Amino acid sequence: MTTPMVKAEEVYKSFGSLEVLQGINLEVAPGEVTCMIGPSGSGKSTFLRLINHLEKLDAGRLWVDGELVGYREKNHRLYELKDREICAKRSEIAMVFQRFNLFPHLSVLDNVTIGPIKVKRQSANEAKDRAAELLQRVGLSDKIGAYPNQLSGGQQQRVAIARALAMEPKLMLFDEPTSALDPELVGEVLDAMHALADSGMTMVVVTHEMGFAREVGDTVVFMDGGRIVEAGKPRDVLVHPQNERLKNFLSKVL
């Protein structure tokens, strides 16, 4: 059996007295698209942030590509990873944010090339060629010299996807990538993500787009109250939900 790209075992996380995650168990196989749905505050985003070392987990174990997240285990003891090691791991995991978080002081091209040049030490020319190719892939070749705030939300998010792809990640995390978009701009971003899924990228997508989850997701995970309540094939989870809370949730969003 191949190593799962993401594996979570009894993952707990709380902020102060607020228990956000209460025992998450999940496996994401390489090349698979996992869509996480659920009401806001259910811990979906926090789980994504744990995978990318943006938060530290309190209990349980989390692996990415067979390697423990945040710690090194030696002789049954956990050692915290150094900043340098965490950064190296992060550079292999890409993240797309709800609010795009493009760098406003850099042009579209520089947004896409800054990671490869500064972190992966690619040559400027190589990075530029690759960026041009990626921007073409998301349909933004003509915006290469523009600055982020000259673009629409949908265009900004597609640049963010190109920026993430430029790092040649083995795993991509999407944190509600279309929630901040005007309804008519959602489609262009979902199309780009759909194409990405078809190309075999491993993706974990937190989303409220049930259509996308049904069409593109290999697995749909429903979270509520810091737990995974139901998980399975999209048509099982979305069309024949077993759990009452899921039924209730779906009746509101569909």
Added chain:
Amino acid sequence: MSTSSESGPNSETHSATKPEIIKAVPVRHPGRWVAGAVLLVLVAMAVHTLVFSQTQIPGQRGSRFGWSVVREYLFSSLVVKGAEITLELTVVSMLAGVLLGVLVAVMRLSKSRMISGVAWFYAWIFRGTPVLVQIYFWFFIAALYPHITLGIPFGPSFVTINLNSVLGAFWAATLALSLNEGAYMSEIVRAGIISVDEGQVEAAQSLGMRRGMALRRIVLPQAMRLILPPTGNETISMLKTSSLASVIAVNELTHVANNISAQNYKTIQLLIVASIWYLAMTTVLSIGQYYVERHFARGATRALPPTPLQRLKRNLRYVRPQNHQAAHP
């Protein structure tokens, strides 16, 4: 539908002819005219007394303000040298102050209590005491520490520096102004850094950037927009604060002006000479500030407003074709 109004998506709902342009009687502002007239009289009085009134000192002739004396000293070598030293004091202290400010601001934001505590203490001391006192302090510190020794703490020493010979008036003043400026700049830089959205750091981190790189490449360039205007302010303020160095006999502009007037008693004239230089230098600095701010506004505004020079050029371009048309009706 008429063919005259095919532009615009709503043209069907509008009538075919556009109503005539409104020509209304404008509101009168008599108050403005009265205020303008009063100000005009005041300006005329000021110009008269500055330029045309004669000296009241018995046995002397010439204008009351002694403009010939001002003209005589404005470009005298002593005064020009003084202006040079003022500029040097300002530039060196400002550069050191900004570097120190960035360092202390980053220290203030450190997760280590010790580091942020030291940074806080530094700002507390140097913002909390008068610059004048600090200038005296660094000038007389050599009395406390005639020699400074570099080496291993509590261990052997390698180099010994004679502080009396190194820390002359100029460098004592520079040190005082730099340390004082660093404290103020640290607050300005800190405000700039915390104004940058947290998502920017997260995006940089998720690309695998380390904290230092994210700060340098992502946070600071964006913080610059907020940091620059108060920094320009500080620079202009520094130009004038540097005059305090005259108390320890640094030969800067104010000290030179004081020295000359101590000999010829033309106090007001030399103060005017010094003021003209200060004004000229602050003007140049303000223009520089405008262009630096413009540079860092990239990406923050959709289109940069034209510079005054560009606006002038564009206006000239407008004027010419109109004249051309007027010549050939």
